[in-house]
Amino acid sequence: MHGLMQDRPLMISSLIEHAARFHPGTEIVSRLPEGGTHRTDWAGIRRAACQVANALEALGIRPTERVATLAWNSWRHLAMYFGVSGSGAVLHTVNPRLFPEQIAYIINHAEDQVLFFDTTFAPLVEKLAPQLKTVKAYVCMTAPEHMPSIDVPHLHCWDELVGGQSDAYTWPEFDERNASSLCYTSGTTGNPKGVLYSHRSTMLHTLMELAPDTFGISSRETVMLIVPMFHANGWGTPYAAAMVGAKLVFPGPHLDGQSVYELMRDERVTFSQGVPTVWLMLFQYLDANPQIDPRALGVKRIGIGGAAVSRGMLDRFEREFGAEVMQGWGMTETSPIGVISKLLPKHDGMSEEEQVKVKLKQGRGVWGVDLKIVDDEGKVQPWDGQAFGHLRVRGPWIASGYFKGEGGSPIDEEGFFSTGDVANIDPDGFLQLVDRAKDVIKSGGEWISSIDVENAASSHPGVAEAAVVGIAHPVWQERPLLIVVRRAGSQVSAEDLRAYLTERLAKWWLPDDVVFVDSLPHTATGKLLKTKLREQFKDYVASAKGA
Amino acid sequence: MHGLMQDRPLMISSLIEHAARFHPGTEIVSRLPEGGTHRTDWAGIRRAACQVANALEALGIRPTERVATLAWNSWRHLAMYFGVSGSGAVLHTVNPRLFPEQIAYIINHAEDQVLFFDTTFAPLVEKLAPQLKTVKAYVCMTAPEHMPSIDVPHLHCWDELVGGQSDAYTWPEFDERNASSLCYTSGTTGNPKGVLYSHRSTMLHTLMELAPDTFGISSRETVMLIVPMFHANGWGTPYAAAMVGAKLVFPGPHLDGQSVYELMRDERVTFSQGVPTVWLMLFQYLDANPQIDPRALGVKRIGIGGAAVSRGMLDRFEREFGAEVMQGWGMTETSPIGVISKLLPKHDGMSEEEQVKVKLKQGRGVWGVDLKIVDDEGKVQPWDGQAFGHLRVRGPWIASGYFKGEGGSPIDEEGFFSTGDVANIDPDGFLQLVDRAKDVIKSGGEWISSIDVENAASSHPGVAEAAVVGIAHPVWQERPLLIVVRRAGSQVSAEDLRAYLTERLAKWWLPDDVVFVDSLPHTATGKLLKTKLREQFKDYVASAKGA
Numbered sequence A, B: 001m002h003g004l005m006q007d008r009p010l011m012i013s014s015l016i017e018h019a020a021r022f023h024p025g026t027e028i029v030s031r032l033p034e035g036g037t038h039r040t041d042w043a044g045i046r047r048a049a050c051q052v053a054n055a056l057e058a059l060g061i062r063p064t065e066r067v068a069t070l071a072w073n074s075w076r077h078l079a080m081y082f083g084v085s086g087s088g089a090v091l092h093t094v095n096p097r098l099f100p101e102q103i104a105y106i107i108n109h110a111e112d113q114v115l116f117f118d119t120t121f122a123p124l125v126e127k128l129a130p131q132l133k134t135v136k137a138y139v140c141m142t143a144p145e146h147m148p149s150i151d152v153p154h155l156h157c158w159d160e161l162v163g164g165q166s167d168a169y170t171w172p173e174f175d176e177r178n179a180s181s182l183c184y185t186s187g188t189t190g191n192p193k194g195v196l197y198s199h200r201s202t203m204l205h206t207l208m209e210l211a212p213d214t215f216g217i218s219s220r221e222t223v224m225l226i227v228p229m230f231h232a233n234g235w236g237t238p239y240a241a242a243m244v245g246a247k248l249v250f251p252g253p254h255l256d257g258q259s260v261y262e263l264m265r266d267e268r269v270t271f272s273q274g275v276p277t278v279w280l281m282l283f284q285y286l287d288a289n290p291q292i293d294p295r296a297l298g299v300k301r302i303g304i305g306g307a308a309v310s311r312g313m314l315d316r317f318e319r320e321f322g323a324e325v326m327q328g329w330g331m332t333e334t335s336p337i338g339v340i341s342k343l344l345p346k347h348d349g350m351s352e353e354e355q356v357k358v359k360l361k362q363g364r365g366v367w368g369v370d371l372k373i374v375d376d377e378g379k380v381q382p383w384d385g386q387a388f389g390h391l392r393v394r395g396p397w398i399a400s401g402y403f404k405g406e407g408g409s410p411i412d413e414e415g416f417f418s419t420g421d422v423a424n425i426d427p428d429g430f431l432q433l434v435d436r437a438k439d440v441i442k443s444g445g446e447w448i449s450s451i452d453v454e455n456a457a458s459s460h461p462g463v464a465e466a467a468v469v470g471i472a473h474p475v476w477q478e479r480p481l482l483i484v485v486r487r488a489g490s491q492v493s494a495e496d497l498r499a500y501l502t503e504r505l506a507k508w509w510l511p512d513d514v515v516f517v518d519s520l521p522h523t524a525t526g527k528l529l530k531t532k533l534r535e536q537f538k539d540y541v542a543s544a545k546g547a
């Protein structure tokens, strides 16, 4: 027996209709790639979204076809979030920081029909166009006076193609399980794989994102979205902001410390989200300008994810900004919210040191994300904060597979998705990331966290960057190799580092050898490319004895 | 093309699993009908919910069958919210304040198979039992030593029947559109009608309830639920509290001012929800005990709905308690959240008087509730804060009809539900309730709000209570009749009141006549029973001329 409630599908278009109806005048501020600042509001975004939908119709795009963006965070990108998905097409946000051959691979794999791009990427697009097999039209997201002179077929100017459309459009209603957007993973552990979100998964994720235990976004908020809109739906915040009519502030390509600081200050930002790297750039700017008092910014909360938050970053935001730090763990495959670190009332009475320990964990599960950790044989591990295992997650905004079945099924018998991460979980449900499964070093049946060893090595003043990979060992199966980039001017030796680490790590975690290099390989998104390092050092034979 | 996201149904059972997994030790405190205070936690509620599910199985209850409660707010009632719905049966929360013949009608109409009841209602149950055609078993929600000696067939004691079950239970998974609970309307305008919620509608409503723009409930909260769990799912808060693991405090039947005050104080309540009447009782207690400083309670927010919030109530909570008041409008048919009054950033700069005007409106639409107002012909009225019309609402937690098709289809061509309320909506989307459609007085084609006239009359110091109904008029069709209960000792006359109202109302809104009575008829839930008044005064001929 069904309930007698209205059968309304969860549609992304309902978000922009709500925002325009209840918060028409709330501002959307964008710093543009061409320079200058653009101001519109939710009513304006709705009009632009309707124009996008009409433009797609004019280009002959049919429901479920993919429409790609190579774009910074901006009002035009925001309008596409609603206009493309709302019309029934699929928004494919391409990460422009990937290597050009990865971008071409992704666009062809997704069979994108139209490519929208910012002026910044005009040279890239000109270079790629001959390889793009399915793209029928290119749209540069700019005004006529900024149109690049590039040799690309079927090139349109946003203001002419989109701006020339009627802003009257009736959103279709369809199955909420239909695909809404597509985003490829960062390619840290292999080729990027496509995650295909649905209207339903997006809407449920958005609802949960509003909860105070998650990001707690409200109509009173001014959100500066630093995390790119091509990273897992901009962490879902473009949707969440529309659901409550929050003010949105977009830095565009201007992610240097000074630009971020000035935008925060000028727009009275209350909440901002980004990966650790961008905050480090902000800190550098503040270091160089000690006259600035970050507390005067009035920023209340900072959301950080994608990589671990360091103690220093936590302290600085809390003490100098007076802001609360909310760390999150997630993946492209989890929409991306998986866990969020928020103290519980039971932590109130604890010492600051104890609280910091909790805050530096990746976070606690929110409703909608079931967690489990299992050993190599799939046996469930206890939540004691010690035992660690492969992290698996389940829920309505977690992927069930990859686009075109790439990489086979990541789902176990109980319906959980294998994250490829290794973690422990404490009795309060706080998850702590130990390592990536592919990076963990298996020594004599026990696991060594490459991240822990890297962190310990990086804390040495002579070390600029450190990586740890496993090398084959006849007795222990694998042993850690430490690869170090010395800080300019430093003469730190392998002996120095071994002595330093001996005080900080269990004896059997100590690297068998230390190698010095000039630089380490990174992915397009700045993560350590350990696949390459493992390849490079696969025949390395350690000089030391092993533990 | 579907997205590639996990296809997980939205199940109420997932709430209690989440709460027990991530917040096992968070307390659930109940004042019991038998006296004393009971303390358990979310892990305990989960165990009890599993026992409830096993007890239903033992009683032979099958999925979709209805299980009724006649119960106060308590941990046992909470366990039933999850245990009954989670097992696939339908929880029917019966309002014990209805007249006994209404209760019998409702239980028979719902075809309830089991009736769970608090000791308070033992005499009522004994009286009703012979009329209840479908009830196969009765369960008194108490311990053996408090079992009433009543003559009722198949009578069980909770602690024996439920407490004797295993607390191991695997929640079934099924279609999220399946019915989860059933609640009848208050019967203010006619016979109570059954609203049948689904797992899907309940879960979406719960997610939205967490948003800071709605009730903003978090794991850091201690919620005292004063609104009865037999009123539209306790406003959804039992579910919301589980979704985030908030501490819950239940007053049981102890709703007098002193009990409410003491429980608030002793349990450090941060948020509480209730109808205006219960707050008036709290105020009376505080009036009698001027030594109490309500600010010391530390209550942060008060949610009020079901009837309009008065200026005096708003002021008192803000000034004496230092608490934020969140008014909401809703109905049994809207799960119940429809609109919530929360100031926008644009109101920050306004004067206090202007802010109060906004706060006293019923509230602003949240995502998921589409609003429209239409005239008698169904023509949509503008959102200008002036024009008013019949309020219609649409969304995934709004009813599409009543149980067993009672009252025909309340849905219009666009899928909107007709609320029976009359309202205006301002350009910011704030809704103001004008009247119930059945109570509005139609004078010469124009509408007079009976509520506005009642409020004006009630503000006269000589008036204890006032009601306004329409009486037939040869020229104007209908004219207002004011019916007044004088305050003890007052000699206020019809002339006095007319003079008083002349300064406060438009001339054509002035009542044609004033009648003094000793008392006014009320519904079981304390609302004015205007159907009865209209019946009583249907042949009344006004002595005045009419406007």
Ligand SMILES: Nc1ncnc2c1ncn2[C@@H]1O[C@H](COP(=O)(O)OP(=O)(O)OP(=O)(O)O)[C@@H](O)[C@H]1O
Binding pocket: A185, A186, A187, A188, A189, A190, A191, A192, A193, A304, A305, A306, A307, A308, A309, A327, A328, A329, A330, A331, A332, A333, A362, A419, A420, A421, A433, A436, A527
């Ligand atoms: N708070 C965090 N702390 C540490 N690591 C994190 C955190 N949040 C995310 N991560 C890491 O980022 C990963 C998700 O990143 P993303 O989805 O961008 O692609 P990727 O895993 O880097 O690339 P690919 O899947 O293509 O190899 C997680 O699996 C985890 O390893």
Ligand SMILES: Nc1ncnc2c1ncn2[C@@H]1O[C@H](COP(=O)(O)OP(=O)(O)OP(=O)(O)O)[C@@H](O)[C@H]1O
Binding pocket: B185, B186, B187, B188, B189, B190, B191, B192, B193, B304, B305, B306, B307, B308, B309, B327, B328, B329, B330, B331, B332, B333, B362, B419, B420, B421, B433, B436, B527
């Ligand atoms: N904040 C509010 N201010 C004024 N009136 C309100 C408010 N909230 C709810 N109401 C009134 O309460 C009604 C909903 O009450 P409920 O669902 O308990 O049953 P009822 O309408 O009183 O009874 P019935 O539908 O059986 O006649 C709304 O339609 C509205 O008239």
Ligand SMILES: [Mg+2]
Binding pocket: A185, A186, A189, A331, A420
């Ligand atoms: Mg990955």
Ligand SMILES: [Mg+2]
Binding pocket: B185, B186, B189, B331, B420
């Ligand atoms: Mg009603």
